[in-house]
Amino acid sequence: MVNFTRLLSFVAFVVASARADLAIYTDSAIATGWDNWSWNSEINFTATDVAQGTSSISITSQAWSAASFKSPAAFTTEYAGLKFDYPVKTPDISISFADSTGDASTPGIPLSQFPKTPGPVGWNTVLVDFAATPPNGVPLPEGHWDRINFQAAANGATYHLDNISLVSEIVVTPKFLSAEPLGDRLVAVTTEGPVDFSKLSATLNGKAVSFTARHTEVPADSPKKSITYFTLGASLSQGTLVIKAGDASFSYALPAALRTTIGTTAKVINPLVYGVNWPPSASYIKNIGVTASRWGGNAVSTYNPQGDFTNAGSDWFFQNRGHENADEWVGWVKGAGSATMLTIPGLDWVSKDSTSYSFSRTEYPNQQTWDPYNADSGNGRLANGTFVTPPPDPKRAYTPWTPAQAKTWLAGMKNKPTILFVDNEIEIASETHHDVHPELMGYDEELKRVLDFSKVAKEAQPNVQIAAPSTCSWWFYWTSVIGYTDNAAHGGQDFVPWFLDKMRAAEKTAGKRLLDWLDLHYYYQPDTSADDAPARAKRLRMTRSLWDPTYVDESWIGENPPQSQQPDATKVQLIPRIKALIEKHYPGTKYMISEWAAHGTDVIAGLVTVDSLGIFGKFGLDAATYWVHPPEGSAVATAYWLFRGYGTYFGTQSLPVTVTNGSPDLLGVYAAKGTGTGNSLVVVNKDPSKPLALNVSGLASGNYFIRHFGGGAGVAKWQTRAKLNSTSYIVVPAYTALFLLKIQE
Numbered sequence: 001m002v003n004f005t006r007l008l009s010f011v012a013f014v015v016a017s018a019r020a021d022l023a024i025y026t027d028s029a030i031a032t033g034w035d036n037w038s039w040n041s042e043i044n045f046t047a048t049d050v051a052q053g054t055s056s057i058s059i060t061s062q063a064w065s066a067a068s069f070k071s072p073a074a075f076t077t078e079y080a081g082l083k084f085d086y087p088v089k090t091p092d093i094s095i096s097f098a099d100s101t102g103d104a105s106t107p108g109i110p111l112s113q114f115p116k117t118p119g120p121v122g123w124n125t126v127l128v129d130f131a132a133t134p135p136n137g138v139p140l141p142e143g144h145w146d147r148i149n150f151q152a153a154a155n156g157a158t159y160h161l162d163n164i165s166l167v168s169e170i171v172v173t174p175k176f177l178s179a180e181p182l183g184d185r186l187v188a189v190t191t192e193g194p195v196d197f198s199k200l201s202a203t204l205n206g207k208a209v210s211f212t213a214r215h216t217e218v219p220a221d222s223p224k225k226s227i228t229y230f231t232l233g234a235s236l237s238q239g240t241l242v243i244k245a246g247d248a249s250f251s252y253a254l255p256a257a258l259r260t261t262i263g264t265t266a267k268v269i270n271p272l273v274y275g276v277n278w279p280p281s282a283s284y285i286k287n288i289g290v291t292a293s294r295w296g297g298n299a300v301s302t303y304n305p306q307g308d309f310t311n312a313g314s315d316w317f318f319q320n321r322g323h324e325n326a327d328e329w330v331g332w333v334k335g336a337g338s339a340t341m342l343t344i345p346g347l348d349w350v351s352k353d354s355t356s357y358s359f360s361r362t363e364y365p366n367q368q369t370w371d372p373y374n375a376d377s378g379n380g381r382l383a384n385g386t387f388v389t390p391p392p393d394p395k396r397a398y399t400p401w402t403p404a405q406a407k408t409w410l411a412g413m414k415n416k417p418t419i420l421f422v423d424n425e426i427e428i429a430s431e432t433h434h435d436v437h438p439e440l441m442g443y444d445e446e447l448k449r450v451l452d453f454s455k456v457a458k459e460a461q462p463n464v465q466i467a468a469p470s471t472c473s474w475w476f477y478w479t480s481v482i483g484y485t486d487n488a489a490h491g492g493q494d495f496v497p498w499f500l501d502k503m504r505a506a507e508k509t510a511g512k513r514l515l516d517w518l519d520l521h522y523y524y525q526p527d528t529s530a531d532d533a534p535a536r537a538k539r540l541r542m543t544r545s546l547w548d549p550t551y552v553d554e555s556w557i558g559e560n561p562p563q564s565q566q567p568d569a570t571k572v573q574l575i576p577r578i579k580a581l582i583e584k585h586y587p588g589t590k591y592m593i594s595e596w597a598a599h600g601t602d603v604i605a606g607l608v609t610v611d612s613l614g615i616f617g618k619f620g621l622d623a624a625t626y627w628v629h630p631p632e633g634s635a636v637a638t639a640y641w642l643f644r645g646y647g648t649y650f651g652t653q654s655l656p657v658t659v660t661n662g663s664p665d666l667l668g669v670y671a672a673k674g675t676g677t678g679n680s681l682v683v684v685n686k687d688p689s690k691p692l693a694l695n696v697s698g699l700a701s702g703n704y705f706i707r708h709f710g711g712g713a714g715v716a717k718w719q720t721r722a723k724l725n726s727t728s729y730i731v732v733p734a735y736t737a738l739f740l741l742k743i744q745e
Ligand SMILES: *[C@@H]1O[C@H](CO)[C@@H](O)[C@H](O)[C@H]1NC(C)=O
Pocket: 036, 037, 038, 039, 040, 041, 042, 043, 044, 045
């Protein structure tokens, strides 16, 4: 039944000026003036196999290829959005806008992230609002956009499109999206369009509570969608809270407060734990508060500073390409206020130009896959996945590299990095850089390479710190690609403790440290690909592997531990375990995780990141850099902002926190003392549907700056202020991370 009251009270909110919509494709042809700029794709503008009306466009794109339509002029400032239809099964494609006069492009947004409405039977209609794009409702970046790309992912895509048009206006129906309790007497209301706030009311345990004040405070680069904070006439408390907002009603069961105690024994948090790999810009570093930036990953193992070339290795057909200059990179990253971490190539070859590749069809006709953009360039493997033989001549794509050359390069740098790494995941070079290092790397070779390059690095840059061996995973912490015969040949010792012993001995000989940082990559191992409720809960639990001596890893590590001499090998308890190994084998060495990630990009990934950053600080990790940098506005980057955005920081000294009856599967609470500012607190509610509440003994009475993201409010940089004290009943909504900082008065 149609709700007439609702239709009558409907107020249209029109964005952008009135002009006609512009058809790009309707029936059988692309509109006059528009060009087909597709690549590696079969496009039929008169397909009738799947069509409504006369015909549709059928598209079959190879991996990473696109159906691409070019407009005669830039359109993004003239139109409010893009509209099109596609059959209901959503293909794996991303939509981006590009500038045909340069190489600028917006990030590709997966089609699955756009809201869709049912069109004719069997079809969906998608409206891309240029003022609010997924996932977080931010406007399209500024640009001369005159090209629309529908780009396939790794597996290619076959699908149809119909009725593509630019729309002149988008009508936003005023709507209350969420209204959530927050802190001890706030309600955070997210809305779309000009809602009538007088239609807001609340009851707590059946009794009306008034709204006494309202205010909005949002940082500059937050989305167009807005949030408004209302202060309630009474504090929140255990029971049932019902908020009515227009036609919508939101109901919450507020639980008993978890009694939380902040202790006094402070431990310094190493500021370098808030790092990322490859920050995209200086403003990125400043906005989300990046403290450490790493130039790392597979390609830079073959970086040639003479000409700035790298080779993609097994990540992309062992092809060379041009690369940013390392010296300049250190310069601008340092200028933005971040520590810099640079990788020294540690194999015998570096890339010789920006075009060569190792496995040509002429030389190796039988290869498993070929570059979709270069039919002569293969992945170096036979159909069954083993590498072709004999290995290629390294001179095809590379030029020799020695410690002496590294020394010349490092000595000549105008901008000196804070930390130098000897290579990256060098233990698996026989896979990633098979074309130049087909032999399996064992303990001895790895040690020799670290020593050879760290010696020259310290000669060239006496103040630099050295990090190694940047091992790729838990498995190779304990053995090499040769396997256990290699352990056996080294007194049965696991790799990491053996390596630390050797580097300690090397310090004696050299008269100085040749290793300042033990760097080990860590990716959470549980399989969470099902993305159902149990898999999501597992993602939020798996952070326990960083610290918890009782947590059995929910992966192959927990079931089938590798042959290692380590005690309790099914319980990772990573940070305490590695710190204990360092204490035993080479005390004074710092511990870094220069690659880690949170599984995915959704709000859960943001919450996992908040929890991980909290744990890094609390358990005394010395540095960490996320792989690879999370885009600004994403859930993961918003987690960094929560701790560090715009110069407002979580404290510098971790304080112990006890939560009576708090389970680490359902919440994380981190506290820290600041310098100059008051104590700060970060809370993560891992429950998908229930708010949590806590009271915090030791929380100084006064005004607090509050940041949060997640829950009904969605992922955005939301912030406000409120008065709190140690008796306050503090509510954290479901799937939300909250930051509190006492403001100095
Ligand atoms: C559009 O361009 C692609 C790529 O060049 C080409 O394969 C396809 O045949 C073109 N389709 C039409 C209908 O022009």
